[in-house]
Amino acid sequence: SLVTSTEMFKKAAAGGYAIGAFNVNNMEIIQGIVEAAKEEKSPIILQVSAGARKYASPVYLRKLVEAAVEDSGLDIVLHLDHGEDFEICKMCIDDGFTSVMIDGSKYPFEENIALTKKVVEYAHERGVVVEAELGKLAGIEDNIRVSEKDATFTDPDQAAEFVARTGVDSLAVAIGTSHGAYKFKGEPKLDFERLEKITKLIPNTPLVLHGASTVLPEFVELCNRYGGDIPGAQGVPEDMIRQAAKLGVCKVNIDTDLRLAMTAAIRKFLVENPKEFDPRKYLGPARTAIKEMVKHKIRNVLGSSNTL
Ligand code: G3H
Ligand code: 13P
Ligand code: ZN
Numbered sequence: 001s002l003v004t005s006t007e008m009f010k011k012a013a014a015g016g017y018a019i020g021a022f023n024v025n026n027m028e029i030i031q032g033i034v035e036a037a038k039e040e041k042s043p044i045i046l047q048v049s050a051g052a053r054k055y056a057s058p059v060y061l062r063k064l065v066e067a068a069v070e071d072s073g074l075d076i077v078l079h080l081d082h083g084e085d086f087e088i089c090k091m092c093i094d095d096g097f098t099s100v101m102i103d104g105s106k107y108p109f110e111e112n113i114a115l116t117k118k119v120v121e122y123a124h125e126r127g128v129v130v131e132a133e134l135g136k137l138a139g140i141e142d143n144i145r146v147s148e149k150d151a152t153f154t155d156p157d158q159a160a161e162f163v164a165r166t167g168v169d170s171l172a173v174a175i176g177t178s179h180g181a182y183k184f185k186g187e188p189k190l191d192f193e194r195l196e197k198i199t200k201l202i203p204n205t206p207l208v209l210h211g212a213s214t215v216l217p218e219f220v221e222l223c224n225r226y227g228g229d230i231p232g233a234q235g236v237p238e239d240m241i242r243q244a245a246k247l248g249v250c251k252v253n254i255d256t257d258l259r260l261a262m263t264a265a266i267r268k269f270l271v272e273n274p275k276e277f278d279p280r281k282y283l284g285p286a287r288t289a290i291k292e293m294v295k296h297k298i299r300n301v302l303g304s305s306n307t308l
Pocket of ligand 1: 023049050051052081082179255256
């Protein structure tokens with residue numbers, strides 16, 4: 001059935017592993033992720049962004065996820081990714097989501113607290129859990145000054161105050177990751193000292209890492225070999241994700257790596273089979289590519305295999 005992440009996060013924190021939260025936009029993506037979770041006997045979170053709701057329409061996504069639950073027999077978390085205001089969180093809570101993110105990270109501290117509190121109140125009355133975000137996601141650039149870093153990265157003391165005052169269930173932190181395929185200009189670097197400080201201050205709050213795709217070079221190369229043009233893409237090295245999982249990160253958000261896997265498979269198929277025009281012929285391999293990517297993440301990076 002659809003479940004909250006509460007028990008998943010408790011077990012993950014105790015076990016030193018993390019739960020993958022994968023963005024979903026259509027049937028093939030959902031099927032690929034869920035097949036992987038089933039084979040790996042791993043918990044998963046399926047997350048839906050505002051853009052995904054706009055693309056597929058909310059009812060299609062909800063019904064597809066319900067179909068995945070029914071078909072797989074798995075317990076799955078259905079989560080709103082980056083809810084930007086109270087209204088979208090309310091819509092998703094009313095619609096059966098078991099988890100929502102209220103992303104007030106662009107607001108000043110007090111406004112972020114007020115907005116998050118309002119969502120937490122509405123959600124908790126209905127048995128739904130809430131993720132919030134403190135600090136702004138942006139990569140560490142070579143020339144970034146310490147004062148700038150302190151202004152955008154999550155402040156540990158503020159994180160503790162934020163959690164105490166909002167009652168939020170989990171917290172997304174900014175320690176140097178960013179969204180998309182271009183995360184670092186120079187050498188990849190995350191602020192693990194900061195992460196450790198945050199974990200020490202709020203040991204019972206599961207932390208969330210956004211922008212956690214690795215941007216595996218082989219998939220970028222495949223895209224480029226078969227007609228793509230995505231030069232200089234770079235993500236978070238896999239050992240850094242493993243380290244984060246050991247330091248209190250319970251939820252790891254992955255979208256870009258699924259996009260690259262799916263696009264590489266479709267590009268390759270179409271170039272190698274110019275006479276084919278049946279969409280199932282290339283969406284099938286795309287679904288398999290998603291499944292293989294998620295299996296790799298679960299088994300080799302997140303460490304959540306065989307934890308059901
Ligand atoms: O954080 C962003 C996720 O990758 C979702 O992206 O807003 O384009 O659906 P999207
Ligand atoms: P990536 O772009 O690194 O996959 O991050 C996805 C994410 O954080 C979704 O909320
Ligand atoms: Zn995100």
